[in-house]
Amino acid sequence: MTDADLIAACLRSEPRAQRQLYNQFAGLMLTVCRRYLKRQEDAEEALLLGFTKVFRALHTFKQEGSFEGWVRRIMVNEALMELRRREPLHLSFEDFAQPENLATTPATADTQLQAEELLALLQELPTGYRTVFNLYALEGYSHLEIAEALGITEGTSKSQLSKARALLQRRLSGGRAAAPASQPVYSL
DSSP states (O other), X not given: OOHHHHHHHHHTTOHHHHHHHHHHHHHHHHHHHHHHOSSHHHHHHHHHHHHHHHHHHGGGOOSSSOHHHHHHHHHHHHHHXXXXXXXXXXXXXXXXXXXXXXOOSOSOOOOEEEHHHHXXXXXXXXXXXXXXXXXXXXXXXXXXXXXXXXXXXXXXXXHHHHHHHHHHHHHHTTTOOOOOTTSOEEEO
């Protein structure tokens, strides 16, 4: 069944289609929510609330872009709302001018990590760093879009990203082993 067929069946309130849509995207979208929320329960809550919004807004999907991208955007927004409810977004403003807090190498470091290690590293970041890093590096938001979504300035977004990268690089150089060749790996 194509996305268009699945959407049409969901719009006709067919339970099998609704279940299929949920099953098709739930795993991936839970991973998206987990990148923003530390606790599994909070990510699951955001996922369920996000799917409620997906089903309610399904009639607004214009078939102009990727359906998965449309669902992902809803999930990211819901995860951000849950983040605001659960973990107030404390952006770090200390040591703005300290060069050691800024990334000194490109974000495309050649370090290889297993997906679980990357998620664990991201979860260790302070909430503000983690949120900006996820939105910019993983979701492809611009600094302007991040600033608007989080109610911060573009400069703050850039600073948070730089500090997140620097902190990740410090933690990576602290002796984390590379993933075994038989495991799927992701470049940071």
